[in-house]
Amino acid sequence: MNKDGNTFDKGYRKSAKSVGNIMGNYHPHGDSSIYDAMVRLSQDWKMGQVLVEMHGNNGSMDGDPPAAMRYTEARLSEISAYLLQDIDKNTVPFAWNFDDTEKEPTVLPASFPNLLVNGSTGISAGYATDIPTHNLSEVIDATVYMIDHPNAGVDKLMAFLPGPDFPTGAIIQGKSEIKKAYETGKGKVVVRSQTKIEELKGGKKEIVVTEIPYELNKASLVKKIDDVRVNAKVAGIAEVRDESDRDGLRIAIELRKDADAELILNYLLKYTDLQVNYNFNMVAIDNATPRQVGILPILSSYISHKRDIIRSRSIFDRDKAEKRLHIVEGLIRVLSILDEVIALIRASDNKADARENLMASYNFSEPQAEAIVTLQLYRLTNTDVVTLQSEEAELKERITTLSAIINDEKTMFNVMKRELREVKKKFGQPRKSILVDEVVAVEVEAASLIVKEETIVSVTRSGYVKRTTPRSFSASKLDEIGKREDDRLIFHQPALTTQHLLMFTTFGNVIYRPIHELDDIKWKDIGTHSSSLVNNFSQEEEILFVQILDDFDGETRELIVATKFGLIKKVALADFKPWRTYRSKSAQYAKFKQADDRVVSVAFDKNADMMLVTHNGYALRFPSQDVPVVGAKAAGVKSINLKDDDFVVASYFADTDSFYILTQRGSLKRVNFTEIPAKNRAGRGLQILRDLKKAPHKVFASGTVKNVYGGDLFSETDQELQMLQVLSQTDKLFEINLPDLNLLDRTSNGSFIFDEAIEGGVKFANIK
Structure with a gap:
């Protein structure tokens, strides 16, 4: 160009x-x-x-x-x-x-260090x-200082050049990182948008962004901020507008009346490009080689380059001035012998002959002779003699000055500084970016970002979990929950989105989720399967116990965990505070000594007697205080002395007046806890079924029967129902109200609830 x-x-x-x-x-x-x-x-x-x-x-x-x-x-x-x-x-x-x-x-x-400026x-x-770009005035000040102090360190130069200056302004944080970058060529600073919170009518506020980080696409930034609003990642943003015009950049983030402006601003700084990291990687070509350089090599290389430029320019200008002086001297001399010269030229055959005659007769050099023969007649006036003499004086002075620049480095550096200051004076501008010494960390508490809403959390045995709005829940019946036909609802409870959910599985794993992270699904639709929540949820795994917590701080409760093959332990609920990889992996809460062992029950410790019932009809009662508190990955201690072919069917607290036994043949009985006296942990226990040689009864299910009778003051209509649902092998459903059963002795085999010959035995049992 x-x-x-x-x-x-x-x-x-x-x-x-x-x-x-x-x-x-x-x-x-x-x-x-x-x-x-x-x-x-x-x-x-x-x-x-x-x-x-x-x-x-x-x-x-x-x-x-x-x-x-x-x-x-x-x-x-x-x-x-x-x-x-x-x-x-x-x-x-x-x-x-x-x-x-x-x-x-x-x-x-380059009359200024463009590599740093632009x-x-x-x-x-x-x-x-x-x-990065820098302020022209600051770069020139640093260069001038380095000309006077060639051995200056980075600290001294940073007094003049404190850091980058982006054309888009914004706030640059991290003086120590700037210094590191200026020393080594590598470093990282934080660039934060210039923002302010303005008051609006009606008690509302808006966050106004007037400067954004360098090299940022404004439209993309506005879209990302609006995505935060659309996806409700932080509560309180009403509208996002780009109000930029010819007067400058302006992004307005209008907030709702009750919104926390500081919280929203911090969230946007942390999770959008309102604040970014800028990485210095100052690689430049130096002597035909790529090098990572700090500002000392950049400025010293520029000064060296500029010195060569001034020297080469001065030599060029001096040579040109000397040639002109030589010709001017010839012209001045010819004016003193003008008549003879004119006569000589008139006597010559042509221009070349005239030039040769001048050189031979008056000892003019060839350039002088050429200038004389091409001289225009009007130049022979008296005033032109004065002009030539003035030009001669100027040329001699100029040659002297240029020789001084060429031969004297101090003079040359003075010229360099003067020229740099001229550029600064003509084009210098105030700094646009604000420098802050320390990086201001943006802290956003996760809990403060959650919109506090009421919801209903439900979990099924097979591991389907969801949260449902109270409106959807109220519009449906409980048994209309969306689930597979072979699945059953084991937990549903009102909750807040600020609470936490723990789900304990039969494989000894615990799954954690903040409730706000659960998918919001209609009551009649099937939920999210646990295999989508964590990678290590097995196909045979089932949910056994579910708990909702406000938080883990100050949590002192303990869980008591019993397994199928006779292990038992207590574990602190506080041990399951959210772990780093909770979004992809469950944590362990029970360790098995046998690969095919499974957790039978999980419950909060009630400081009451524990009751274990086995498949072969043994029951052991012992104080829960006998069970030690161990870590989540520990196996625990022996709960009951099992025979080789036996296993634990049920584990529960003896905190009611009675318990029930259901056998695989469909026989049911209710027994008073006084029939099972407390013993030591790890014993064999007492038989609770009479042994039959032919078609013996085996325990299918067992559990407590609630204290539902309050004496004569309560009528039958006040008695609470506790329905046991039993599904036979022929898929026929039988419902028995457990408190209505008569108390039988420990060795009784109970009464049949259906004809075994017709129904074929128990397929499934559940407390309604």
Whole structure:
């Protein structure tokens, strides 16, 4: 553009013309690559100092593309002239272009350190670079200081150049990281948007963003903030608007009346690009080699480069001045012998002959003789003699000055500093980015982000879990819950989205979820299966016990866990405080000594006697205080002395007046706990069924019967129902109210609830 005369002091020219010239004469890249680079040089939100001025649409911070190059016009900006200054004075090396028809500079003379002022971002073969933009005035001040103090350290330079200055402003945090980057070329700073909280009518507030981090797409940022609103990731955002106009950037985040503005702002800073990390990776080409450099090598290399430029320029200008002085001296001399010279020229045959005669007769040099014979007659006036003498004096003074610059380094550095200060005076601007020494950590408590709502949590035996709105729950019947036909509801309870859910499985695993993370599903629809919540939920695994907690802090309760093959332990509920990988893995709460062991029961310790009932009809009662508290991954202690073919069917507390026994043949009985006296843990226990040689009874299910009789004051209608549902092998359902059963002795086999010959035995039993 400079060679074409497409400079700031002339009119704009079609961008397509510049792109075509670049492609045809210098770089055979695609036209879009060249035009994109040219457009970037004109974008004041990407450049510290704009190097190209463009008429027309040159894109936007929203990532909008510029108009096609046939529509836009461009020219070099004024400061670009200072990058190209003296390029025609043999100051920089030139190299042939791709087809050896044109020469192009390998580097520009650069009257200011453009690498720091405008930064650089790029990826090359095996190399990437990220050099941030800096304030022109600060860079020049640091350069001037380094000229005077070549051995200055980073600390001293940072007094003049404290950190990057992005054209989009914002807040840069982390002085120590800036220093590290300036020393090594690598570092990381935090760039935070400039925000403020404004009051609106009606007690509402809005968060206003006026500056965003460098190189950020504003439209994408606004969309991400609006996604937070749509997905209700934080409560209280009413509307997100981009109110940017010609006066500047403005993003308005309007809040609801009761919203916590500071909390929402912190959330947006932490989880959107309102705050980002900027990574320094200052890789530059130094002596034809890519190097990671700090500001000391960058500035010292620039000073060295500028010294070579000034020296080469001064030699060029001195040579030119000396040639002109030589000719001026000849012209002054010829005026004193003008008549003889005119006579000699008139006597000559031609111009060449006249030149030779002048050289031979008056000892003029060839350049002087050439200047004399081409001299115009009007130059022979008296005033021109004075002009020539004045020019001679000026040339001698100029040559003396240039010689001083060439031969005296101190003079040369004074010239360098003066020129740098001229650039600062003409183009210097106040700093846009604010520097903060310390990185301000953004803390957002997870609990504060949750919208507190009432919900109903339900869990089925097979592991389907969901939360349901009270409205959906109220509009349905309990038995209308969405589930598989072979599944059953084992837990449903009102809860808040701020509470926590623990689900204990038969395989000794516990699944944790904050209730707000559960899928909100209608009561009549099937829930989310536990295999979708954690990766290690087995196909045969079932949910055994469910608990909802407000929080884990101050939780002192203990669970008592009994297994099928006679292990028992207590474990603290506080041990299941959310773990790091809870979203993908369940935690262990019971350890098995046999691979096919399973957890039979999980319950809160009631400090009452424990009752264990086995398949072969043994019952052992012992104090729960005999069970030790161990860790979640411990196996526990022996609960009951089992025979080889026996296993535990049920485990419960002896905290009521009676318990029931259901056998596999469909026989049912109710027994008073006084029939089973307390013994020591790990004993064999007492038989609770009479042994039959033919078709013996085996315990299918057992549990407590509630204390439902309150004496004469209670009528039969006040008695609580405790229904035992029994499904026979023929899928016929029988319901028995357990408190209605008569008390039988310990060795009784009970009474049949159906005809075994017809129904074939018990298939399933459940307390309704």
